[in-house]
Amino acid sequence: MHAMQYEITLPADYDMGIIRERVATRGHLLDGFPGLGLKAYLIRERGGTSPVNQYAPLYLWSTPEGMNSFLWGPGFQGIVDDFGRPRVQHWTGLLHQEGPASQALPRTAVRRRERIADSVRPAVAVEAALAESRRLAGTPGAVATALAVDPRHWELLHFTLWEHEPSGAPGDRYEVLHLSSPERDRLGQGKQW
Structure with a gap:
């Protein structure tokens, strides 16, 4: 499994309805994309809990060939053409772990990036993070x-x-606007090694 994300931060007065319409009319195009475990079409709107307007899809790829096919094909080129190269x-x-609400349509996504301190052994940090992920996966909802x-930046x-x-x-x-998950079952369950 490979995780991938790009963030397109938009002006404070940007009409996020444009992004909503883009996802409503184009999101289904990846619903059958080979090698894609899942793509969560994510947005944040300025105000409330977000300081910015942002379109930030996150992908979990079941194969590197799928990721490469997307990045070097027309799908990603559409992003580059419309917003510049992120x-x-x-x-x-x-x-990867399915939760108790695995059959539900997700409404919210939470992403947390965590730097592994130089003073911490990487395997120790990963084991602690695995335990936290398993706990989250078992949470109702x-x-x-x-x-x-x-591993280049030692970031989880x-x-x-x-x-x-x-x-x-x-x-x-x-906010999750759409979920494409053609090969979600190929992401595996649990630890990836």
Whole structure:
């Protein structure tokens, strides 16, 4: 599994209805994309819990071929043509776990990025993060959770899809506009090694 996200931060007065319409009319195009475990079409709107307007889809790829096919094909080129070329962040998958609400349509996503301190052994940090992800995956209302790592920057990515707005879950909150999940069953369950 590979996790991938790009963030398109938009002006404070940007009409987020444009993004909503874009997802409503184009989101289904990846509903059958080979190699895609899931794509959560995420937005944040300025005010409330977000300081910015942002379109920030997050992908969990079941194969690297799927990710490469998307990045070098017409799908990503549409983003580049409309918004410029965003920086694409990616992480190696550590865990994917379905939650008790796995059959529900997610409404909210929470993403938390956590740097692994230089003084902490990477394996110790990963084991603690795995335990936290498993706990989250068992929480009522959790649709699915994923944990991934960027070993270049020693950063963990915690990502959970929720059936509703969770209380007390730390991290950046997003509204889920659409979920494409053609190969979600190929992401595996549990630890990825």
